[in-house]
Amino acid sequence: MKIRVVSSKQEIDTLGQNEQIIHIAFRPSNTDIFSLVSKCPKVKALQVPPSYKKTISKSTKMFLNMQGIALVEGDVWGHRRDINEYSEISPAVYELIEQYRGEGLSDEEIEARMVQQVNMGPDLIRFILKNRK
Template sequence: MKIRVVSSKEEINNLGSNEEMIHLAFRPSNTDIFNLITKCPDVKALHIPSSYIRTISKSTQMFLEMKGIALIEGDVWGHRKDINEYSEVSESVYERFDQYRANGLSDEEIAAKMERELHMSTDLIKFLLKNRK
């Protein structure tokens, strides 16, 4: 899965309408999130750093929930926006999910194990597990 990294509110206008997962590397206002959802109607999840997610209002959280958009806490580690505007979850991560599931691990156990291995947030791993295609 590709995660589009957005570093500023000005970048929202440059997003394509087909974006499904977006990491906001800035502190978004309610208006920024509304504009983003309007610009990208197919978005399934917003990935926001821990320090910023606490500032998302309850009304915006309810709006996202009503739209079926997951609000995921976490960072995109080791990503260089100047090289690529997307951070990508490799197919090998999904293969490991499948391997752990075949070994009888629950999604909770997989998330805990993979968080340490991949330096991904538990919320992101749970979202990926839930939306495994």
């Protein structure tokens, strides 16, 4: 799965309509989020750093919820935007999920184990678990 990294407001206009997960690496305003959603009608999740998530208004959160778009807290560690505009989730993450599901673990147990094993936040792991059923 690819996560499109958006570093500035100006990049919103360069997004394709098929983007599904977008990491916002700047403090977005309500207008920025509405622009992202209208530019990318297939978006399933917006990921923002923890400090930015706290500043997103309740009305914007409600709008995203009504649109069925997850607001995910997290960072894209070690990503260099100058090399690639996407950050990819390793296939090993999906293999680990399948392994744990094969062992009969619940999603909550899988999340708890993966937070310790992979360099991903719990919100993103929850989103992946929910969308991999």
